[in-house]
Amino acid sequence: MRFASLGSGSKGNGTLIEADGETLLIDCGFSVKDTVARLARLGKTPDQLSAVLVTHEHGDHLRGVPALARKYNLPVYITPGTFKAKALGNLPDVRFIEGYQAFELGPFSVQPVAVPHDAREPAQFVVTANQKTLGVLTDLGMITAHVQDSYQDCDALVLEANHDPVMLAYGSYPQSLKQRVGGPWGHLSNQQSAGFLEHFDVARLQQLVIAHISQQNNSLEAAELVLGPVSAGAGQVHYACQDQGFDWLEIH
Numbered sequence: 620m621r622f623a624s625l626g627s628g629s630k631g632n633g634t635l636i637e638a639d640g641e642t643l644l645i646d647c648g649f650s651v652k653d654t655v656a657r658l659a660r661l662g663k664t665p666d667q668l669s670a671v672l673v674t675h676e677h678g679d680h681l682r683g684v685p686a687l688a689r690k691y692n693l694p695v696y697i698t699p700g701t702f703k704a705k706a707l708g709n710l711p712d713v714r715f716i717e718g719y720q721a722f723e724l725g726p727f728s729v730q731p732v733a734v735p736h737d738a739r740e741p742a743q744f745v746v747t748a749n750q751k752t753l754g755v756l757t758d759l760g761m762i763t764a765h766v767q768d769s770y771q772d773c774d775a776l777v778l779e780a781n782h783d784p785v786m787l788a789y790g791s792y793p794q795s796l797k798q799r800v801g802g803p804w805g806h807l808s809n810q811q812s813a814g815f816l817e818h819f820d821v822a823r824l825q826q827l828v829i830a831h832i833s834q835q836n837n838s839l840e841a842a843e844l845v846l847g848p849v850s851a852g853a854g855q856v857h858y859a860c861q862d863q864g865f866d867w868l869e870i871h
């Protein structure tokens with residue numbers, strides 16, 4: 620299994636997962652044209668996608684999904700809450716994720732995970748193929764016991780470290796947005812993300828990607844300062860960026 624990113628952050632997200640010649644796309648926060656260009660960078664075309672999985676209705680995750688699904692006739696896996704939260708128009712093939720129940724999709728077993736985020740029915744994903752497990756965990760305001768349990772068997776992890784609390788507090792966001800981002804239904808700070816890793820067997824991770832890093836309220840230096848020490852045991856550690864995402868990473 621291998622995985623890559625079209626881009627990561629509040630301007631757009633998209634994660635590719637490939638196994639046995641099938642490729643899933645989790646979220647698409649980019650226009651069709653931009654998505655095609657970003658896929659090409661990773662050696663893919665949209666017609667090679669098997670399905671799109673949606674985490675939640677925020678624009679940086681959902682914006683590009685309807686047009687992409689229509690143009691390339693892709694099935695969309697989505698919770699009923701996320702589906703109802705936005706008018707998506709006609710989609711060619713909607714498959715509802717009911718009650719966070721696990722489902723099979725080609726070579727992939729997908730476990731949706733409920734997370735605290737200010738969306739209607741958000742789901743993050745733990746995806747297993749060929750006995751290897753990748754966890755994608757962004758867009759949550761706090762780590763719950765359920766989240767900590769759900770990701771404990773991951774061999775690779777894409778983990779949000781959205782903001783530095785001091786940069787957020789003194790930054791340019793309006794007060795209400797600061798409270799939202801920093802609150803229990805917003806996003807993980809560097810410190811919350813580090814707290815998650817402290818309760819996690821980091822040594823079992825072949826790949827750790829720190830993701831959804833805010834361009835306004837965080838910096839690579841601030842994230843590395845807090846997350847470097849707790850991620851030292853992982854095989855490889857990467858920091859995803861908004862424009863480039865990250866290149867293919869293998870899980871053996």
Ligand SMILES: [Zn+2]
Nearest residue numbers: 629677679758
């Ligand atoms: Zn987001």
Ligand SMILES: [Zn+2]
Nearest residue numbers: 675677736758
């Ligand atoms: Zn969100």
